[in-house]
Amino acid sequence: xxxxxxxxxxxxxxxxxxxxxxxxxxxxxxxxxxxxxxxxxxxxxxxxxxxxxxxxxxxxxxxxxxxxxxxxxxxxxxxxxxxxxxxxxxxxxxxxxxxxxxxxxxxxxxxxxxxxxxxxxxxxxxxxxxxxxxxxxxxxxxxxxxxxxxxxxxxxxxxxxxxxxxxxx
Numbered sequence: 230x231x232x233x234x235x236x237x238x239x240x241x242x243x244x245x246x247x248x249x250x251x252x253x254x255x256x257x258x259x260x261x262x263x264x265x266x267x268x269x270x271x272x273x274x275x276x277x278x279x280x281x282x283x284x285x286x287x288x289x290x291x292x293x294x295x296x297x298x299x300x301x302x303x304x305x306x307x308x309x310x311x312x313x314x315x316x317x318x319x320x321x322x323x324x325x326x327x328x329x330x331x332x333x334x335x336x337x338x339x340x341x342x343x344x345x346x347x348x349x350x351x352x353x354x355x356x357x358x359x360x361x362x363x364x365x366x367x368x369x370x371x372x373x374x375x376x377x378x379x380x381x382x383x384x385x386x387x388x389x390x391x392x393x394x395x396x397x398x
Contacts, residue, residue, distance in 0.1 A: 233259065233261070233265075235281055235282050235283075237259060238269045238281040239273075239278065239281055241255045241259060241266050241269055241270075242269055242270050242273045242281070245266065245270050246270075251263075252264075252266045252267050252270075264308060267308065268308050268311065268312065268319070269281060271308070271309075271312040272312055272315070272317075275312055275313075275315075276315055280315060283317070284317055287339070288316075290334070290337040290338045290339070292314075293325045293337045294334065294337065296310060296314050296316070296322060296325070297322070297325060297326060297329060299313070299314070300322065300326075307319035307320075307322050307323055310322055325337060
């Protein structure tokens with residue numbers, strides 16, 4: 230679905246009001262559905278230019294239920310209901326309807342959004358003196374083992390050299 234600027238919407242409404250173009254003609258020029266143009270015109274007629282601007286509104290659960298009840302009682306379409314209650318997008322109402330049908334009225338209550346912490350928990354270094362000492366002892370033991378193996382390797386290499394010399398003679 231394309232996003233339209235306030236100027237695009239206002240142009241579409243003005244063109245329709247001139248009577249020079251139909252909903253479908255304007256929709257084809259803007260690359261959208263004719264129902265969108267109809268909704269913009271209805272909003273403009275009912276609430277004025279400001280209704281064409283983007284609005285970010287959080288609706289209460291009571292308001293949502295009121296909208297759904299109005300729609301049921303008056304057999305109103307999504308577009309008509311959206312215009313009546315100044316809801317920018319009719320799909321918002323259909324999402325509310327779906328939520329109520331599947332999960333009940335509790336689905337309309339605001340949900341707290343849980344955000345993960347920005348920083349990762351760093352593991353604390355819980356080494357005590359005892360573990361430090363045992364690690365130091367292990368390092369010393371490994372160094373001695375390494376030195377022993379180096380010396381053994383040197384002796385083996387020297388013995389191989391002596392054997393090769395004795396074979397040549």
